[in-house]
Amino acid sequence: MRGLPFFIALIALLGLAGPVHAGDVPLYAKQNCEAMKLAKPAFVKCYAANLAAATVALDKAYNAAMNDPGNDRKQIRDVERAWIAYKDKECAIENNGDATWKTNEDYGLRHAQCEIAKTESRIRELQLLTCEGASLCYPHVY
Numbered sequence: 752m753r754g755l756p757f758f759i760a761l762i763a764l765l766g767l768a769g770p771v772h773a774g775d776v777p778l779y780a781k782q783n784c785e786a787m788k789l790a791k792p793a794f795v796k797c798y799a800a801n802l803a804a805a806t807v808a809l810d811k812a813y814n815a816a817m818n819d820p821g822n823d824r825k826q827i828r829d830v831e832r833a834w835i836a837y838k839d840k841e842c843a844i845e846n847n848g849d850a851t852w853k854t855n856e857d858y859g860l861r862h863a864q865c866e867i868a869k870t871e872s873r874i875r876e877l878q879l880l881t882c883e884g885a886s887l888c889y890p891h892v893y
Contacts (some may be wrong), residue, residue: 757861758802771825778803778805778871778874778875779805779807779808779874780804781804781805782797782800782801783802784797784798784801785792794860795859795860798860798863798864798867800868801863802863802866802867804868805866805870805871805874808870809870809873809874809877810869810880811879812873812874812877813827813831813877816865816877816878816880816881819881821881822880827880834873838866838869838870838873841850841865841869842862842865842866842869843862845861845865846858846861846862846865863880887890
């Protein structure tokens, strides 16, 4: 009888914590750049560091997908090459892509934000290729 209250308390505590999904786990160590917004050089450096960290995480996810025995390496490579071209063109379009805007300092920040967002999305896509039955990685999606 003594174990039952503990068990009920444990169930209640777990219920309050909520489910944890792979999508809740950070993709990489990302700095909070908003705190540096007033110091432009630090702000730019922060975004550059986040883009570099996202690129490292993307490379890791790509290599994991390439090394998964259930995946077709050629298809993954072809899709990755197409994705890189898409990302570059999409971020140019999102940032108006004209020469006068590209000379503006803010263009680099907006372009980096776009690249980071697209890269994070691609990391999640590649992660789905390394799970047996994607629902094991992202059960809340299915």
